[in-house]
Amino acid sequence: MIALIFTVLASCNKVDSEGEKNIAAAKGMFAAFNNHNWEKMASFYTDTAEFLDPAFGQAYVRKTQPETAKKYAEMHQMFQDIKDDITGVTAAGDRVVVQFTSSGTPGGAAKWELPICSILTFKDGKIIKDATYYDNQ
Structure with missing residues (x-):
């Protein structure tokens, strides 16, 4: 019974630790955005990530890091x-x-x-999916 409790507590700490690391990465990506460092911002994503963004249409699209950096440089x-x-x-x-x-x-x-509002999905510390929602009208 004690072993089960320790196992559950350890797994909770792992989730919290993973969440904290992912939050830190998300905040790092936003800091790079606010510094207008588009290559650094794009580096928080995997080499090719999936994006759901009204600017790209109604479905997920795949974008590379260079394509992501270019999009935000053009917006800038x-x-x-x-x-x-x-x-x-x-x-x-x-x-x-x-x-x-x-x-x-x-x-x-x-x-x-x-x-x-953006929902970022992480794998191995990088963003693999970015679902962003806003009123584009």
């Missing part, structure tokens, strides 16, 4: 001050849910703000 060209402010983050197993507000100012126009 449109919004020089683009940044994400995390408002909530939680982990469960291999998934991290990040709530954040993205903002930026297009040249000569008013600043915009957009609430976004």
Whole structure:
């Protein structure tokens, strides 16, 4: 019985440890985004990751790290001050849910703000799947 309790406690700590590592990686990815370091940001993903994003359509698409870096570099060209402010983050197993507000100012126009939620799936410390939800209308 004691051995069973220790086994359960040890597995709980492993999940918490995995979740903490994944949260740290997610926050690192957002820090690279806010520093406009697109190659570093893309390095938090596997060589090819799956993305669900209204910008790509209704279905998951596969993107390489260079394609991911290029997408955000192009976005940066449109919004020089683009940044994400995390408002909530939680982990469960291999998934991290990040709530954040993205903002930026297009040249000569008013600043915009957009609430976004991303569900990041991790494997071996890297993001393998990024499901991002926001109102794109």
